[in-house]
Amino acid sequence: MRRSKLQLYLDTLEALVFCGPMKLTRITYKAHLNYGSLKKILKDLVKNKLVEEREMKNTIFYAATPKARTTLAKFRELNRILPFTDAAEVPTIFY
Numbered sequence: 061m062r063r064s065k066l067q068l069y070l071d072t073l074e075a076l077v078f079c080g081p082m083k084l085t086r087i088t089y090k091a092h093l094n095y096g097s098l099k100k101i102l103k104d105l106v107k108n109k110l111v112e113e114r115e116m117k118n119t120i121f122y123a124a125t126p127k128a129r130t131t132l133a134k135f136r137e138l139n140r141i142l143p144f145t146d147a148a149e150v151p152t153i154f155y
Contacts, residue, residue: 069101075090
């Protein structure tokens with residue numbers, strides 16, 4: 061089943077929040093995304109200060125910011141208050 065844009069963003073944030081700083085390749089595996097899609101998503105997340113780029117030993121790592129953790133917590137709370145009616149609508153973060 062195809063994921064919504066929101067689901068793709070939440071899956072990316074979830075991977076970074078729960079697994080810590082990672083390189084692009086590792087994020088693609090954890091969030092089940094292709095490289096091109098992930099680059100676009102990370103660009104938006106960095107722009108909105110949900111993810112930060114860190115350079116270590118000439119390699120770029122991506123890490124979730126405190127704002128990302130807060131955002132995920134708010135989505136979980138929203139899901140408790142207003143549960144999704146169709147399993148296809150539920151972002152994978154809520155499984």
